[in-house]
Amino acid sequence: MADPKGLSVPVIFADRFYMSERSLGEISSLGGYRMAEAKDARDLAEKIGGAPSVKVIVSEYVQVNDLVLDRAPGVKGVISYGAGYDHIDVGAMKGRGVQVCNCRGENAQAVAELTFGLLLSLMRRIHRADPWVRAGEWVKAGRALPDWASGLELWSKTLGVIGLGQIGGRVVRIAKGFDMKIIAYDPFLNPELYARWGIESAALAEVLSRADVLSLHVPLNSATENLIDSGAFAAMKAGAILVNTSRGKVIEEKALLDALKTGKIKGAALDVFATEPLPAGHPLTEMENVVLSPHLGALSQEAGDRLSDSVARQVRDILEGRPPECLIV
Numbered sequence: 001m002a003d004p005k006g007l008s009v010p011v012i013f014a015d016r017f018y019m020s021e022r023s024l025g026e027i028s029s030l031g032g033y034r035m036a037e038a039k040d041a042r043d044l045a046e047k048i049g050g051a052p053s054v055k056v057i058v059s060e061y062v063q064v065n066d067l068v069l070d071r072a073p074g075v076k077g078v079i080s081y082g083a084g085y086d087h088i089d090v091g092a093m094k095g096r097g098v099q100v101c102n103c104r105g106e107n108a109q110a111v112a113e114l115t116f117g118l119l120l121s122l123m124r125r126i127h128r129a130d131p132w133v134r135a136g137e138w139v140k141a142g143r144a145l146p147d148w149a150s151g152l153e154l155w156s157k158t159l160g161v162i163g164l165g166q167i168g169g170r171v172v173r174i175a176k177g178f179d180m181k182i183i184a185y186d187p188f189l190n191p192e193l194y195a196r197w198g199i200e201s202a203a204l205a206e207v208l209s210r211a212d213v214l215s216l217h218v219p220l221n222s223a224t225e226n227l228i229d230s231g232a233f234a235a236m237k238a239g240a241i242l243v244n245t246s247r248g249k250v251i252e253e254k255a256l257l258d259a260l261k262t263g264k265i266k267g268a269a270l271d272v273f274a275t276e277p278l279p280a281g282h283p284l285t286e287m288e289n290v291v292l293s294p295h296l297g298a299l300s301q302e303a304g305d306r307l308s309d310s311v312a313r314q315v316r317d318i319l320e321g322r323p324p325e326c327l328i329v
């Protein structure tokens with residue numbers, strides 16, 4: 001049951017994201033939901049408007065902070081629709097005894113597969129070849145393809161993974177199929193896991209200096225913001241390739257542009273950006289050694305169904321007074 005005015009339902013979807021019919025049916029049976037389609041935290045706060053019925057907020061990108069909680073006096077839990085939860089003020093929620101959870105792992109395979117999709121596109125020039133063929137340039141060129149058409153292989157290259165969680169772990173598994181050597185940096189991981197996965201653990205500086213391909217899979221927080229700054233680019237192997245499907249602000253954008261312009265790195269494959277949507281005419285859109293996608297890493301149909309199920313299960317947990325399965329605080 002969707003209640004457009006939202007005065008009586010327990011669940012608010014802050015922004016627009018996919019929910020399966022089955023999961024919506026389940027949430028309806030728990031009292032119903034409202035799609036707020038809020039632009040930002042202020043808009044969300046206004047749309048909740050002090051309604052005491054609202055017990056759970058589900059948000060993919062809209063910030064959930066004190067401003068929102070001030071207008072949501074009955075809220076018991078906030079669910080991040082996805083893996084990252086940098087848009088939720090966890091400290092503020094904890095201070096008010098509001099539970100926070102995400103949908104850990106549900107979209108990890110989708111992001112890991114996109115990581116290789118972007119990487120292969122960049123390395124084998126698919127991003128340039130497709131529009132070239134469509135524009136009739138192949139007919140003009142004949143058999144002699146332009147120099148840019150000659151790409152690079154993944155086979156036997158060294159992959160450096162920063163952040164070895166749900167997504168990083170799946171990236172490792174796929175990389176093994178390409179016979180890549182793998183080194184990883186994740187100071188929070190149980191060291192036994194490296195041995196079990198058959199990969200090498202190294203300090204950040206060593207991963208940067210040895211990786212032919214560097215792939216980022218850390219959450220955005222105060223320790224990872226600008227983790228890949230000008231110093232990190234200087235430490236990277238010359239001619240390396242950088243892939244980012246984590247969060248844009250993990251990379252210092254000016255340093256990235258410099259590294260791409262000077263040729264310090266050979267290319268970058270990016271799904272996420274410091275500012276999203278990426279503004280029209282942004283310098284990255286004018287570079288041929290860059291592949292761009294619009295933060296669609298999690299958007300597989302299978303991941304959408306898993307995320308919906310996870311949201312419905314955790315809504316039920318919160319409403320029925322149990323800790324949700326992916327509790328953060």
Ligand code: NAD
Pocket residue numbers: 082083084085104105107108111162163164165166167168185186187188189217218219220223224245246247271272295296297298299
């Ligand atoms: P996860 O929590 O399973 O894994 C994150 C890993 O990073 C953990 O193992 C953690 O120990 C490690 N880590 C934390 N701080 C670190 C640091 N300073 N240095 C090195 N390692 C560190 O999360 P996940 O599901 O693998 O997702 C990772 C991130 O990917 C999310 O936080 C989110 O921002 C991003 N993401 C993007 C998309 C997309 O659409 N592109 C989709 C899902 C997730």
